[in-house]
Amino acid sequence: MTDASSLSTDVAIIGAGPTGLFAAFECGMLKLNCVLLDALDEVGGQCAALYPEKPIYDIPAHPAIEGAALVEALDRQIAPFDVPRLLGRRVERLTGHRGDFVLGTDRGDTIRARAVIVAAGAGAFGPNRPPLAGLEGFEATGAVQYYVRRRADFAGTRIVIAGGGDSAIDWALSLKDVAEKIWLVHRRDRFRAAPESLRQLDEAVAAGLIEKIVPYQLHGLHGAAGALEGVEVATLDGDTRILPGNRLLPFFGLSTDLGPIAHWGMDSVRSTIPVVPSTCETSLPGVFAVGDVATYPGKLKLILQGFSEGAMAAHAIHPIVRPDTALHFEYSTSKGVPDRA
Known part of the structure; x- marks a missing residue:
């Protein structure tokens, strides 16, 4: 400099x-x-x-x-x-x-x-942050992150990735080889990404390397002292389920x-x-x-x-x-x- x-x-x-x-x-x-x-x-x-x-x-x-x-x-x-x-x-x-x-x-x-x-x-x-109660506490410990600086930091983790664009799909594909489990959450079963990325996503889903959670949206975070134990998702009709993830990557632009x-x-x-x-x-x-x-x-x-x-x-x-x-x-x-x- x-x-x-x-x-x-x-x-x-x-x-x-x-x-x-x-x-x-x-x-x-x-x-x-x-x-x-x-x-x-x-x-x-x-x-x-x-x-x-x-x-x-x-x-x-x-x-x-x-x-x-x-x-x-x-x-x-x-x-x-x-x-x-x-x-x-x-x-x-x-x-x-x-x-x-x-x-x-x-x-x-x-x-x-x-x-x-x-x-x-x-x-x-700066990232568009999801409106979830208690978000700041999980951000402080790194349980919720908006960028991936090192793939190795996610080795063996259970990752919930939220979003339907290029970033969400690209990182789901990139991290599938290091994470224990990946859930990809989107409000509809249509994703906005390059055709080749969509083809790779379909292959990864068929192989059980990525699980698509559609049509769902983020609804809540579960855990204590900044340790994430589960991510709650919900449909527009109000049906909910909890994904046992310990990392959340929201990609909302x-x-x-x-x-x-x-x-x-x-x-x-x-x-x-x-x-x-x-x-x-x-x-x-x-x-x-x-x-x-x-x-x-x-x-x-x-x-x-x-x-x-x-x-x-x-x-x-x-x-x-x-x-x-x-x-x-x-x-x-x-x-x-x-x-x-």
Whole structure:
């Protein structure tokens, strides 16, 4: 982590998740200096903070890659450019105009940049917590968790997973090989996930590795002193049953908030920032948005699309930073990694 409190650069990248890291690489390939800023204490964004051991299946050339491994590879990719990073800092202020911005953080840092890329993912995020009595006591002991940092922590446990989306199904599939028992609870027998994940789920259910509990919803927690002894579930008709689980993983999505970014004068829609699809520029000239925080017609919230957006933003920024230098696009196979000098 860089300790400097004041610096100047070509591009300030807000967010050091996978999309922000790749945007830094694309800037480096165009000989644009940049700095990475993130409120977290490590690079990687949600991949590092929420699911470092969760396999990701839609990264080109990787049939499957864990979140932490993807972040490590992206970090190695930008190593030749020696990109400074200000971590554990929340960017609170943005002033100035296209070609001359000043950013300020909650740690008192001042960054002057010619252009800005917002790669803030979902913004500030936190889990949507189920409204269950006594929830806090079980959260405090780790009996109820919303993220999986290490699969090994769940070895031999009896896990109730609640939810019907990708996260619930992916973790049910990932943990079935280490847990003693897995119940998958959803309010209906229809799940929202990739077709291949649904096929694997059907196989795991048929093999007895996962038990589907449908149509049920979470209804209560049983145990004492933070030790979970059972999870009560109920149908819409009021029929209940208790699953003897000692871990609960509710996956009901994240609540998101753009935070200070929402007050910088850019258009926003439900915690996302509309951009011009061909450049990823926002309504604020000189400020670009890429990754999950960016929106436009036909947008897909995939990491690989964020990578493409990072490349487009870097190319759109080049004439801002180097107005007198023509950009002759070359493939990386022919130009290699440029010398920083």
